[in-house]
Amino acid sequence: MKNELINPYANALDGLDIKDPVYDFFNFCQEREKIRIKREKNEPSPWSDDLIFQNGRFLNVFREDDRVSRSILNFAGRYKDDLPLLVQALFFARWCNKQEVIDSISNKIFTNKKMLKEKVNSFEQWCNFNAYPVEPINWDDKRHSRLNSAVELFDDIKISLADLISNADGNVIVATDKVNERFKMVNNFPIFMAIIDISWFRPDIIKPTSPVPTGIGAVAFLDRLQEFLGLENHQDTCEKMIKLQKKYWPEAKREFLPIDIEYLSCECRKYFSYVNGTKKFEGKNKFIPFQKESV
Numbered sequence: 653m654k655n656e657l658i659n660p661y662a663n664a665l666d667g668l669d670i671k672d673p674v675y676d677f678f679n680f681c682q683e684r685e686k687i688r689i690k691r692e693k694n695e696p697s698p699w700s701d702d703l704i705f706q707n708g709r710f711l712n713v714f715r716e717d718d719r720v721s722r723s724i725l726n727f728a729g730r731y732k733d734d735l736p737l738l739v740q741a742l743f744f745a746r747w748c749n750k751q752e753v754i755d756s757i758s759n760k761i762f763t764n765k766k767m768l769k770e771k772v773n774s775f776e777q778w779c780n781f782n783a784y785p786v787e788p789i790n791w792d793d794k795r796h797s798r799l800n801s802a803v804e805l806f807d808d809i810k811i812s813l814a815d816l817i818s819n820a821d822g823n824v825i826v827a828t829d830k831v832n833e834r835f836k837m838v839n840n841f842p843i844f845m846a847i848i849d850i851s852w853f854r855p856d857i858i859k860p861t862s863p864v865p866t867g868i869g870a871v872a873f874l875d876r877l878q879e880f881l882g883l884e885n886h887q888d889t890c891e892k893m894i895k896l897q898k899k900y901w902p903e904a905k906r907e908f909l910p911i912d913i914e915y916l917s918c919e920c921r922k923y924f925s926y927v928n929g930t931k932k933f934e935g936k937n938k939f940i941p942f943q944k945e946s947v
Contacts, residue, residue, distance in 0.1 A: 657838050659868040664921055665876065668928040673876040673920075677893065678900035680920050685713045685904075704926045707933040710919050714905065715912070716852075720780075723754040724849060730759055732853040737763075739817060739850070740810035746846040747802040748772075749780040769803045783936060790836040817847060822859035824848050824911075841867055848911050863887040864910045869918035877917065890914060 670676060683700060690699040698706045712718050716725065724745045731737040741762065745754050753775055761767045772778045779786070779798060789796045789805065796805045806813070813831065820827035827847045832840045844865055850858040866874055866886045878889040890913040897908050908916075925931035933939075 657868060659871060661869050661872055661921060661925070663872075664925040664930045665872045665928055666930075668924060670876055670924065673873065673880050674893070674896060675900070676924075677873075677877065677916065677920055678897070680923055681713045681904070681916060682901060684710055684919070688712050688717060704923055707939055708922065708926055708931075709937055709939045710922060711915070713912075713916065715915060720749055720751050720754070723751045725852060727754050727757060728849070728853065735818070735854065735857065736810040736814040738853060739814045739846075740806045742846045742849045743806045743813065744802050746842050746849070747786055747798055747806075748778060749784040750775075750778065753778055765804060765807050768807075772799070772803050784842075785839075786842045787837055787839060791834060817850065818857055820858075822855075822857065822862055824851075824858060824862040824864050827858065828865060839868075840865075851911075860909050860911075862910065863890065864914050866914060867918060869921060870914050871921075873917040873921040873924065874914070886914070 683702060683705060687699040687705060700706060715721050724742070727745060728738060728741040731741050744762075748754055753772065757768070757771060761771050779802075786798045788798065789801045791805060791809065812834075816830045816834070817827045820830055824844065824847055828840055828844045831843050831847070835843060837843065844867070847858060848862075848864065851860040851862070864887075870886075874886045874889055877893065878884075878886060881889060881892050883889050883892060887910070890910040893913045894908045894910070897904060922931065926933070931937065
């Protein structure tokens with residue numbers, strides 16, 4: 653999401669002819685949502701005739717349906733009326749991003765720094781290290797590891813973070829930039845995720861309809877959508893896709909927001925990377941039906 657960050661997915665769709673990326677976007681969404689519904693009904697696999705969906709791992713269409721997001725909603729919902737604590741909870745949760753750890757943190761543990769550190773250290777692997785990398789933070793010229801940031805720093809700076817975010821006029825991009833002026837991270841994606849999560853609880857602080865920055869995984873497909881629609885930038889493209897939902901998927905359970913279009917563009921890039929042969933069904937990419945999916 654920063655210019656200095658090398659995008660390993662930039663060329664994932666090179667050479668692939670996608671005649672109508674708008675149609676393909678909504679087709680992807682509808683098929684993926686059907687899979688979620690079948691799985692939640694405990695229907696036997698495969699839940700799709702599409703071999704890519706049978707073999708690849710994809711997030712749910714609506715991010716509130718993903719299991720880590722569900723954990724975050726339950727965990728951070730306790731603090732919706734205390735903005736600094738809510739901010740601390742969401743930054744902790746996104747730095748951890750591991751369901752079983754988040755689910756284990758009671759209010760008593762979370763509000764006691766010593767107990768929180770002990771609880772987190774009791775896990776052999778406390779964070780989603782491979783699927784969700786997070787670099788150290790620089791705060792007041794001091795470098796803080798991922799672990800130290802999660803269990804100590806965010807508690808110490810929660811009021812400062814809440815003030816920075818509150819002064820962004822509800823705009824996710826502005827708030828992310830303000831926080832990263834202090835954090836100095838090359839990849840500010842974890843900051844963005846923690847801040848957009850605020851909109852679930854406090855739309856008065858972060859607007860759910862705010863434009864969002866483009867993550868590196870979404871660039872290749874958003875570029876295709878932007879070119880196809882003849883628009884100027886990714887933010888305009890997201891707004892147009894939200895309007896087109898009424899035409900292509902009017903029966904969806906809710907209206908898309910800018911964050912949805914950005915995040916689903918990343919999932920479409922994954923899908924068409926398999927089509928293009930630039931992504932393989934191996935390692936963490938390989939979907940095994942009896943395993944639950946992670947965010």
